[in-house]
Amino acid sequence: MVEQGRGLRQSVERQAATASGYPMLLLLVGAVATAVVGLTFVEHQPAVGATFLVAGAVVAAFVAIGFFMLQPNQAAAITLFGSYKGTDRASGLRWVLPWMARRKVSVRANNIISERIKVNDLRGNPIEMAAQVVWRVTDTAQALFDVDDYRAFVLVQIEAAVRTIGSRYPYDDFEHQEVTLRGNHDQVGGELRDELIARLLVAGIMVDECGFTHLAYAPEIAQAMLRRQQAAAVVAARQTLVAGAVGMVEMALEQLSAKNVVELDDERRAAMVSNLMVVLCGERDTQPVVNTGTLYQ
Known part of the structure; x- marks a missing residue:
C-alpha cells in the first residue's frame, strides 16, 4: 500500500x-x-x-x-x-x-554516538560537537522500502542535524543574555530531537532521546577562548568586589556621622574613602601605618 x-x-x-x-x-x-x-x-x-x-x-x-x-x-x-x-x-x-x-528488521531501540564533527557556531567560531541518539524503527515498510539503507540514512541525518543546531546558536555568551549551546542543554537538545524526528520521518524512524556528548571549542581557538573566559571571570569578580566595597565604605561613613564618632571634612572623608577602598579591594594584606602628625602637615 x-x-x-x-x-x-x-x-x-x-x-x-x-x-x-x-x-x-x-x-x-x-x-x-x-x-x-x-x-x-x-x-x-x-x-x-x-x-x-x-x-x-x-x-x-x-x-x-x-x-x-x-x-x-x-x-x-x-x-x-x-x-x-x-x-x-x-x-x-x-x-x-x-x-x-x-x-526481517529489528524494532528494538538503537543507541548511536556520532563522530566528532567541526561546526561553525552562530558567531563563526569553530567548535567540535558529537551527539548521542536513541532511535527505533516504527514503520518497517518505510524503513525497508523508502530509503536504500536506513541505518546509514540515520548516521547521515544525525550529522546534518548536529550541524544545523550547532550553527543556530553561539557556543557561549559571556553576558548571559542569549540561548547558547553550552548553557542551555535541555532546550538545545529538545530542538535537536525535533530536527531529527523531522528528518527521519521519511524512513519510518522515531527518535526517543538525544543529547550532546561532546561540545568544545576547536583546538585552534581553544586557548584564546580560555583566556577570554578567564578575563571575563576576573572582570566579573572585580565588579562584584568593587560594588561590595563601595557599599561597605558608604555604610561606614554613615555610621561614623550618625554616632558622632568623628567630624570629617571633605578632605578627610576622601582620605578615609581612599584608605578603605585600598584595604577592601587590595589583593595583598595591608600594613598599618601610624601617623603621628596630622593630615594637614
Missing part, C-alpha cells in the same frame, strides 16, 4: 496475512509420518506406498519452506515478487506461504 505525497510514493506498514507456526508444525509432523508409512508399504504394496511417500514428502517440503522465527521486538516484511504484502510483528514460530519472501 502506498500513498502519494509531495511527488514521492510513501510506503505504509500494514498487518501481513501470516499464521502461527505451531499448527503447521503439527502438519509437518503428520506429513513426515505419512511419508514414513508409505516407505514401509513400498515393498508389499508399491502403488499405495508410493502414493503415501510422495504425498507426505511434497506436503512436508511445502510446509517446511514456509517457517520463519521472530524474536521479541523483531518484525518481518512479507513481499510477493517484489510487492509489499504486509509486516508480521508477532514473535515466535511463524508460517507464511513458501513463495512469499521474508525480510
Whole structure:
C-alpha cells in the first residue's frame, strides 16, 4: 500500500496475512509420518506406498519452506515478487506461504554516538560537537522500502542535524543574555530531537532521546577562548568586589556621622574613602601605618 505525497510514493506498514507456526508444525509432523508409512508399504504394496511417500514428502517440503522465527521486538516484511504484502510483528514460530519472501528488521531501540564533527557556531567560531541518539524503527515498510539503507540514512541525518543546531546558536555568551549551546542543554537538545524526528520521518524512524556528548571549542581557538573566559571571570569578580566595597565604605561613613564618632571634612572623608577602598579591594594584606602628625602637615 502506498500513498502519494509531495511527488514521492510513501510506503505504509500494514498487518501481513501470516499464521502461527505451531499448527503447521503439527502438519509437518503428520506429513513426515505419512511419508514414513508409505516407505514401509513400498515393498508389499508399491502403488499405495508410493502414493503415501510422495504425498507426505511434497506436503512436508511445502510446509517446511514456509517457517520463519521472530524474536521479541523483531518484525518481518512479507513481499510477493517484489510487492509489499504486509509486516508480521508477532514473535515466535511463524508460517507464511513458501513463495512469499521474508525480510526481517529489528524494532528494538538503537543507541548511536556520532563522530566528532567541526561546526561553525552562530558567531563563526569553530567548535567540535558529537551527539548521542536513541532511535527505533516504527514503520518497517518505510524503513525497508523508502530509503536504500536506513541505518546509514540515520548516521547521515544525525550529522546534518548536529550541524544545523550547532550553527543556530553561539557556543557561549559571556553576558548571559542569549540561548547558547553550552548553557542551555535541555532546550538545545529538545530542538535537536525535533530536527531529527523531522528528518527521519521519511524512513519510518522515531527518535526517543538525544543529547550532546561532546561540545568544545576547536583546538585552534581553544586557548584564546580560555583566556577570554578567564578575563571575563576576573572582570566579573572585580565588579562584584568593587560594588561590595563601595557599599561597605558608604555604610561606614554613615555610621561614623550618625554616632558622632568623628567630624570629617571633605578632605578627610576622601582620605578615609581612599584608605578603605585600598584595604577592601587590595589583593595583598595591608600594613598599618601610624601617623603621628596630622593630615594637614
